[in-house]
Amino acid sequence: MRITNKYMTDSIINSIQLNQGNLARSQEQLATSKRLLRPSDDPNVMGQFFSIKSSLTYMEQYNRNIDDGLSYLNMNDTAMGTLGDILSKANEYAVQAANDTYNSNDRAAIAQQIDKLIDQVVDLGNSSVGDKYIYAGTKNSAPPFKRVGDQIIYSGDTNEIRREVLAGTDYRIDSPGITTSGIPGVFGLATDTYTVSDGDPLATTGNGIFRALFDLRNRLNNNDAAGIQNSIDDLKQETDRLLQYRVQVGARTSHFEALQNQLADQEIKLTENLNNIEGADIERLSIEYNQQLLSYQASLAAGAKILQVSLLDFLS
Amino acid sequence: MPGTWFGLETARRGMKLNQYALEITGHNLANASTTGYSRQEAVINPTDPFTNPSIDSSVTPGQFGTGVEVSSIRRVKDEYLDNNVRRSTTDSAYWDDQISVLQRAEASFAEPASDGIGERITSFFKAWMDLNNTPQDPGVKAAVAQAGDSLATLMTYTYNQLGDVQNSVAVIDSTPAVTGGMLKDQVDEANNLLVQIRDLTDSIKKVYAVGQQPNDLLDKRDQLLEELSKFGPLDVAFETVNGKPTGELTKLTLFGKDLSQTGTKLDLVTYGTKISLKVNGGTDNGPEVNLTDNCLDTNQGGSLLGLERARQDVIDYKEKLNDIAIKMKSMIADIGINFFKGDLSKGGFKVNPGIIQNPASINGTLAGSVADLRDSQIDPADKPYTFEQYYSLLVTQVGGNAKGASDMADNQTAIKTQITALRDSVSGVSTDEELTKMIQFQYGFQASARVINVLDEMLDLLINGLVGR
Helix, strand or coil: CCCCHHHHHHHHHHHHHHHHHHHHHHHHHHHHCCCCCCCHHHHHHHHHHHHHHHHHHHHHHHHHHHHHHHHHHHHHHHHHHHHHHHHHHHHHHHHHHHHCCCCCCHHHHEEEEHHHHHHHHHHCCCCCEEEEEECCCCCCCCCCEEECEEEEECCEEEEECCCEECCCCEEEEECCCEECCCCCCCCCCCCCCCCECCCCCCCCCCCCHHHHHHHHHHHHHHHCCHHHHHHHHHHHHHHHHHHHHHHHHHHHHHHHHHHHHHHHHHHHHHHHHHHHHHHHHHHHHHHHHHHHHHHHHHHHHHHHHHHHHCCCHHCC | CCCCHHHHHHHHHHHHHHHHHHHHHHHHHHHHCCCCCCCEEEEEEEECCEECCCCCCCCCCCCCCCCCEEEEECCCCCCCHHHHHHHHHHHHHHHHHHHHHHHHHHHHHCCCCCCCCHHHHHHHHHHHHHHHHHCCCCCHHHHHHHHHHHHHHHHHHHHHHHHHHHHHHCCCCCCCEEEEEEEHHHHHHHHHHHHHHHHHHEEEEEHHHHHCHHHHHHHHHHHCCCCCCCCEEEEEEEECCCCEEEEEEEEEEECCCCCCCCCCEEEEEEECEEEEEEEECCCCCEEEEEECCCCCCCCCCCHHHHHHHHHHHHHHHHHHHHHHHHHHHHHHHHCCCCEEEHHHHHHHHEEEEHHHHHHHEEEEEHHHHHHHHHHCCCEECCCCHHHHHHHHHHHHHHHHHHHHHHHHHHHHHHHHHHHHHHHHHHHHCCCHHHHHHHHHHHHHHHHHHHHHHHHHHHHHHHHHHHHCC
């Protein structure tokens, strides 16, 4: 093939351009430590890239949800612990009062104590995490339990609080303050109008803590020694039921803690994956960059040398 | 001997030839860097020898050579290579013009940067998940309104930027007519080239008619034809009569439509959203090439089809973005919250102003269902993807198209470079070669001048030496 000056010049320009192009790209990648700077750099992995990024973002959210759930569960546990203490104190008083050496005045005094314990239980029922009342169901911006004389009125609802902690999976994080049918809630069974205790001294037992305490107080006031024995049994039942709820809370807490560990592991793996897709291999890039710099310099040097030589140099 | 002054004339012809040849070499050297220049050569032939055989020929030894002349100046050109060059120009222009449009479209998306639309869709759903945790919290409601607003705003910006890219290819006003953009500019340029080619052809014919070679004009016309071939598949044929070129173009067609008549003009017409190229004038006045329907035809190629294809791609991106917006609006509205308002294609997609002013009006109990939408399919029938998947498909398509065009353009450019190099190897000027020939002609001139010198001395001896005895 016959070579002309134009061919040489074009060829030199093309190779310089090519080398500069490669250098520019390497520089971009080194400066940002990323090899994916625009979708056209590697369209095939964009789908994977987006899905990993979105998984990581949702995992952050799930972590937040788990933390939120754990704070609920912990507060729940603390409240139930105190509730348990109250129940055992009430039991102590009841056992004392069951003693035949106590007369009606002594029992009346103890009844006062029990009344104060009832107030404490109302306060516990209004426990909150931040500004969310944990025994109020989903209507949790106001305290659910209110004592009016001998009536306890509940103003929350019976919906569950759930948190989504994995894709498509959510778990309950609260315990029911009260229920209206079936197994009593932590604080007992209520009527459909959410009256936990209607102040009727002859109401039947088995409705919950409030019922048991009111009964105890009333029996103490009435100097009813046999009744006090029944109250001791009631209190034992309530303590057992409270324990069941506590066990549930404990199990849910360890479940969430295990999930947190699992999520942390997954996050590490996914971040590594993301880095493999998006990140630049700095060692390899540095070597390539040096090679490209060398090619660029070589093309410049060769071009400069070649362009300067012509027949004119040799014609005198 | 044919005559006393015979040798002088031969030597003079020699000197004249070398002068001509030197001038042609000078012309080549001056144009060594001119684009589209083909090197010229003198066609050197000896002049008719003396004597012609006839009844009264003298019985002298013969025939004597009578010197040399330049019978014509030819340009060194391979016409078959020209067709190849035009074809590869058409092919590479098809991809080259798409690159700038598709890369600008890609830049509008700003992915995979950290705060693109994909990220904002995820943040939007995360905000709803937070609201689900605390359904009554006004702070979280404000955050949800904010997340929705930043998503809608970014989608609107991106849509508008894509619209700008689309308009840079062709601005279609309400008539509808194409009033601006690259397509119109290229058609205007093509019309300009056609006028120039027509003018040059007239001049070329006149020069051929007097028996000379219009080399530089032919070079210029070839250059213009190559530029014209960028726009679409060009077919050219040159007229020859009795084996000699006359300069006329027997065939000049773009996309197979005849353009060779004087006054033929190209025009862009629109049918709804489609654009066609129309030929006004010419032997079959009025035929049209539907650019939109043919835009995927790589066999035809050319930058008009390439630009139209890029424009269709950008329109597709806009539609898909709008799909996401409309579906998000309708699916959230179906749950019971009129969160979004509007439509990207009709001037703006935004959060309901009532919600921006009063975020507390959002119904927090529905937050869980809204957050769950991130796992629902946009359209189970023909788009079985979630919002994030659909968006990621869109970005993959954007990147894939840009990369594809870039790769194909590189490929075609490499081919074009090879073919151009071949053409250049035949027609290009090599400075060293010309300088060498220059030395040759210089010596030739000196030699002929020396012959005249010697003949002069001899004649001087004859004329002035014999006199005065």
